[in-house]
Structure formats: C-alpha cells, structure tokens
Amino acid sequence: MNETSEGGAQVTTGTVGEVADEAAIPELVIISGMSGAGRSTAAKCLEDLGWFVVDNLPPALIPTMVDLGARSQGNVARIAVVVDVRGRRFFDNLRESLADLATRSVRRRVLFLEASDDVLVRRFESVRRPHPLQGDGRVVDGIAAERDLLRELRGDADLVIDTSALNVHELRAKMDAQFAGDEEPELRATVMSFGYKYGLPVDADLVADCRFLPNPHWVPELRPFTGLHEEVAAFVFNQPGAKEFLDRYAELLHLIAAGYRREGKRYVTIAVGCTGGKHRSVAMSERLAARLAADGVETVVVHRDMGRE
Structure with missing residues (x-):
C-alpha cells in the first residue's frame, strides 16, 4: 500500500481474498x-502517532482501504482517511461507504475540523490561494458553498474541533489527547469554560449558563483572581443555587452520558459560560469535570477565555 500526497490518493490494488477475520479489521478515522x-495538521499528527494516513481518498474506496488493511496481517491496525471537497464528485458516495462499514462492524469515527468564516478568509488570504469551491467568485462564496455541502456530515461527526482560536501546536495537543492512547475510553468529555461576551463555542454539544450567579468581578478583592483560586470558588459555591445547579446538572449529564454510550457517541464537549469566562464558569467547569471523572468519563478541562481580559 502507498501513502498519498495532497495531489491525490494512491491505493495499491490487487486481488482481494477471503473476508478477513473481524479481529483483524483496522480502526478507521x-x-x-x-x-x-487544519485537516492537514490533524492528518500529520495521526501519522506521527503511527496511523496509516491516506489523503484525498474517494469515499467509494474507503471500504476497499479497510479490506486491504485487514489483510495486512496486523501491520496496518489504524487507518486515517482525509475526505474533503477536493474529491467532491465522489463525495455523495460517503454515506454509502459509511453504511457499508457499519454492516461489517468496522470501528470508525468521523473527525470534523471547523473554523469561523473570518478566520478561514484570513488563512486563505495569508497563503494567497483560492478556495477550492469559489470558482469565479470570492473566497467567502467558496466557504459558504462548502459549509452547505458539509452540513450533514458535520451533524453526524463523532468529534468536532473548532480551530478558530488554535495554533498548530494547540491543535496537535488536542489530537494527541484524543488519539494517542492505546485504549480508547467509552466516552471522552471536554468541559470548556467560556465568556459569553466572546461568543459561544461553535463545537459545543451542550451549553450551561452560570450568569444567574453573582459575579465575583464586582468584589474588589476577588476581581484579580480566577475561578481556579480557592477564594473565588468558595464565593461562587456559597451563592444560593450554585451547589444545587452543580448537583442537578451532573445528574443530567449522567443520564446523557449513558445515552451517548448506547448510541456509540464517543466524544462530547460541554461548554459552561459566564460573562467573561474568568470566574464563575471556570469554577463550575472544574467541579463539573471532577463529577464526570468520578462517573467514569475521561475528562479534559479547557478554559477558553481565561486570561483574555
């Protein structure tokens, strides 16, 4: 088998023998x-982690790629396939390929990389390259067409990563956190604090609002600190309704997590917001993450806007 360059996919072809043992079927992302x-960065990160990466593979060939991996005698245990609008004439075959894989009990996940329109425009302008779908129009026209084309796939994705505020190193860290381990947990959660004044996280599956609690920002001696400081956390959880909110939301997440496991959803991003993302949401995210971890969910805490002021 041959790895491909960005110009197009190269797949070794040949006679496919009998169906491989189910235990030999490679994991697929x-x-x-x-x-x-950031698709290229994500693909390179998986390659560095030992995955066999194929770029711009026509979706109709994904089952064939899995079959070839299954016949590699364990040499290709994990395959990552980059599918994007460069292969748009084949893109309609993706759903059929995913359905085919499901009938064969292939362990597969869909990773979707997202970014805001203004960030994407800046990135295209910085490299002075046209968007693959813009044609005779503008970059924003290509972005809009691509969002429309990928809308359904984004909704079905197992993991969505918004790279708008991430540099290359931060994206690689996220990829390492999700894919470096040999043993995958049943469910992984990212608990993200944020400030509403900076906008909602676009990759959030669930959003909780802590603005009903008094703001430590208006307490002079607490203003310089964050929700990571014990004084701020104590102030937040001594307010009426704070502990009750934590208890009830943790119970709700317990119910949701059980449903996600039944439906095969492996990743969830829980956003917890306050006005600036510095005090209340940070303290609540830390306690909520601890509850999830105690419930058997592997949890990562991210404070998106802390220190932004």
Whole structure:
C-alpha cells in the first residue's frame, strides 16, 4: 500500500481474498471539515502517532482501504482517511461507504475540523490561494458553498474541533489527547469554560449558563483572581443555587452520558459560560469535570477565555 500526497490518493490494488477475520479489521478515522481548518495538521499528527494516513481518498474506496488493511496481517491496525471537497464528485458516495462499514462492524469515527468564516478568509488570504469551491467568485462564496455541502456530515461527526482560536501546536495537543492512547475510553468529555461576551463555542454539544450567579468581578478583592483560586470558588459555591445547579446538572449529564454510550457517541464537549469566562464558569467547569471523572468519563478541562481580559 502507498501513502498519498495532497495531489491525490494512491491505493495499491490487487486481488482481494477471503473476508478477513473481524479481529483483524483496522480502526478507521475519517478526517473531514472546512478547507483551511487544519485537516492537514490533524492528518500529520495521526501519522506521527503511527496511523496509516491516506489523503484525498474517494469515499467509494474507503471500504476497499479497510479490506486491504485487514489483510495486512496486523501491520496496518489504524487507518486515517482525509475526505474533503477536493474529491467532491465522489463525495455523495460517503454515506454509502459509511453504511457499508457499519454492516461489517468496522470501528470508525468521523473527525470534523471547523473554523469561523473570518478566520478561514484570513488563512486563505495569508497563503494567497483560492478556495477550492469559489470558482469565479470570492473566497467567502467558496466557504459558504462548502459549509452547505458539509452540513450533514458535520451533524453526524463523532468529534468536532473548532480551530478558530488554535495554533498548530494547540491543535496537535488536542489530537494527541484524543488519539494517542492505546485504549480508547467509552466516552471522552471536554468541559470548556467560556465568556459569553466572546461568543459561544461553535463545537459545543451542550451549553450551561452560570450568569444567574453573582459575579465575583464586582468584589474588589476577588476581581484579580480566577475561578481556579480557592477564594473565588468558595464565593461562587456559597451563592444560593450554585451547589444545587452543580448537583442537578451532573445528574443530567449522567443520564446523557449513558445515552451517548448506547448510541456509540464517543466524544462530547460541554461548554459552561459566564460573562467573561474568568470566574464563575471556570469554577463550575472544574467541579463539573471532577463529577464526570468520578462517573467514569475521561475528562479534559479547557478554559477558553481565561486570561483574555
């Protein structure tokens, strides 16, 4: 088998023998998302982690790629396939390929890379390259067309990563956190604090609002600190309704997590917001993450806007 360059996929062809043992079927990750959102970086990260990466593979050939991996005698145990609008004439075959894989109990995940329109425009302008779908129009026209084309795939993705505020090193860290381990947990959660004044996280599956609690920002001696400081956390959880909110939301997440496991959803991003993302949401995210971890969910805490002021 041959790895491909960005110009197109290369797949070794040949006679396929009998169906491989189910235990030999490789793990599969399909990488897709917006052009300019970091697909190449994500693919390179998986390659560095030992995955066999195929770029720009026509979706109709994904089952064939899995079959070839299954016949590699364990040499190709994990395959990552980049599918994007460069292969748009084949893109309609993706759903059929995913359905085919499901009938054969292939362990597969879909990773979707996302970014805001203004960030994507800046990235295309910085490299002075046209968007693959813009044709005779503008970059924004290509981005809009691509969002429309990928909307359904984004909704079905197992993991969505918004790279708008991430540099290359931060994206690689996220990829390492999700894919470096040999043993995958049943469910992984990212608990993200954020500030509403900076906008909602576009990759959030669930959003909780802590603005009903008094703001430590208006307490002079607490203003310089964050929700990571014990004084701030104590102030937040001594307010009426704070502990009750934590208890009830943790119970709700317990119910949701059980449903996600039944439906095969492996990743969830829980956003917890307050006005600036510095005090209340940070303290609540830390306690909520601890509850999830105690419930058997592997949890990562991200404070998106802390220190932004």
